[in-house]
Amino acid sequence: MTALLIGNVGPVADHEGMAAYRERVGRILEAHGGRFVIRGGEFTVLEGAWWPTHLSVMEFPTADHARRWYTSPEYRELLSLREGTPMDLVLVEGP
Structure with a gap:
């Protein structure tokens, strides 16, 4: 079953860090x-x-793929690059 992650990035605190995050994500x-x-x-x-x-x-x-991405060590490592920048993520499962 297809899953979507809908994200909203708030005001960027560290533009250089966020650029590195976007480049790698x-x-x-x-x-x-x-x-x-x-x-x-x-x-x-x-x-x-x-x-x-x-x-x-x-x-x-699938939603499991999305959850594995979100909890993966590779993604967790990127979180420090966007520290101070708020982000909302919503996981939606669909047919």
């Missing part, structure tokens, strides 16, 4: 069967009060 994502479907870009809020800052959508073959 895609390779780790791919190694775990994932890919970016959307990475930034324009958006329009059609309803509600949620005003994201920087959206990304990642697709995985």
